Amino acid sequence: DAKTTQPPSMDCAEGRAANLPCNHSTISGNEYVYWYRQIHSQGPQYIIHGLKNNETNEMASLIITEDRKSSTLILPHATLRDTAVYYCIVRALNEKLTFGTGTRLTIIP
Amino acid sequence: NAGVMQNPRHLVRRRGQEARLRCSPMKGHSHVYWYRQLPEEGLKFMVYLQKENIIDESGMPKERFSAEFPKEGPSILRIQQVVRGDSAAYFCASSPAIGGGLNEQFFGPGTRLTVL
Numbered sequence: 001d002a003k004t005t006q007p008p009s010m011d012c013a014e015g016r017a018a019n020l021p022c023n024h025s026t027i028s029g030n031e032y033v034y035w036y037r038q039i040h041s042q043g044p045q046y047i048i049h050g051l052k053n054n055e056t057n058e059m060a061s062l063i064i065t066e067d068r069k070s071s072t073l074i075l076p077h078a079t080l081r082d083t084a085v086y087y088c089i090v091r092a093l094n095e096k097l098t099f100g101t102g103t104r105l106t107i108i109p
Numbered sequence: 110n111a112g113v114m115q116n117p118r119h120l121v122r123r124r125g126q127e128a129r130l131r132c133s134p135m136k137g138h139s140h141v142y143w144y145r146q147l148p149e150e151g152l153k154f155m156v157y158l159q160k161e162n163i164i165d166e167s168g169m170p171k172e173r174f175s176a177e178f179p180k181e182g183p184s185i186l187r188i189q190q191v192v193r194g195d196s197a198a199y200f201c202a203s204s205p206a207i208g209g210g211l212n213e214q215f216f217g218p219g220t221r222l223t224v225l
Contacts (some may be wrong), residue, residue, distance in 0.1 A: 013215060021127065034213070043200050043216030044152065052112070087151065095203075096216060099151035 004088045005078040011102040018075040021088050022088030025069040031092045033064060034088045038102070044087065047073065067107065083107045111136065113203050113217035121204040122224045128188040128195070130220045134203030141184040142214055144177055152200060158184060159206075191224045198222075 005023040012018040021086045024033065034049040048055055048062045050071075061074040075082055087102040114133040122128050127131035134141050139160050144152040155188040156164040158178040168174065173191075188195055198221050 041198065041219070043202075043218050046213040049213065066118075073196075092162065096154040096157060096168070097152075098154065099144075101151050 002098055003031075003090045003098070006088055006100065008088075008101065008105045009106070011076075011106050011108055012078045013108050014080060015077055018078040018082065018107070019107060020073040020075075020086050020088075021070065022073070022099065023070045024088070024090045025088050027068050028092065031090045031095075033051065033068075033071050034089040034091055034097070035060070036089065036097075036099075037082075039081075039084040041075045044099075047086075077108045078105075079096070080099065080107050080109065113138075113201055113215050115199075115204050115217035115220050117220060118218060119221050119223070120125075121225065122191045123225050124192055125168050125190050128187075128191050128222055128224075129187040130199050130201075130222070132184040132186070132201030132203075132217060134184070134201075135205075135215055136214070138203035138207055139206045140204045140212075141178050142204075143184075144200045144202065146198045146219075155186070188222075191222075193224045196222055196224045199214065 032049050032051050035047040036044040038044045048060050050062045064071045083106050085102040085104050087099050089097050116131050141158045143155040146152045156169050156176045156177040161180050173189045175187045198219045199217045200216050202216045204212040204214045
């Protein structure tokens with residue numbers, strides 16, 4: 001079973017920042033937070049991951065709360081191509097990825 | 110650098126036939142994972158392989174399903190005597206050996222299996 005809770009769907013206006021929340025209240029000290037997205041039945045695409053510090057790359061930023069019980073994925077300037085299902089996953093070393101049902105993000109023109 | 114390749118992209122089988130799905134990992138990757146996605150559901154882990162070894166097959170059905178990753182050639186997911194419930198998208202992912210088990214997995218485009 002997935003160890004995370006995400007809203008089933010969200011809308012965001014094109015050009016605005018999309019903030020996707022994730023709750024992982026039972027996360028263990030050795031577990032990382034990963035984000036993947038799946039665009040219309042394609043293979044999932046890795047976005048970002050982190051342990052406790054905030055992380056940023058060319059795709060997104062990941063904000064993890066100090067108690068590590070929740071996190072937020074931020075897409076700074078959403079485009080129509082960002083419409084996808086976003087999966088938040090907690091994972092320890094050598095563990096498999098366990099996908100939940102994710103958040104279906106729709107970018108509105 | 111080519112990404113993860115899967116073939117065929119679409120496969121149609123009749124009940125009772127065998128299905129063979131192939132996955133070529135990214136160059137330099139020696140870890141392969143197989144996932145299954147039923148319509149409107151998230152991906153479910155099936156099996157994790159390294160070259161010539163099955164590391165974790167906890168998600169594999171006990172019967173009819175097998176996987177291999179030989180020293181040479183692609184990884185193969187084999188489904189014997191397919192049933193309609195096997196209809197799904199099967200995704201393969203690969204990751205490099207360096208960095209251990211926390212490396213991100215790179216996914217292929219998937220094989221969509223339809224059982225008639």
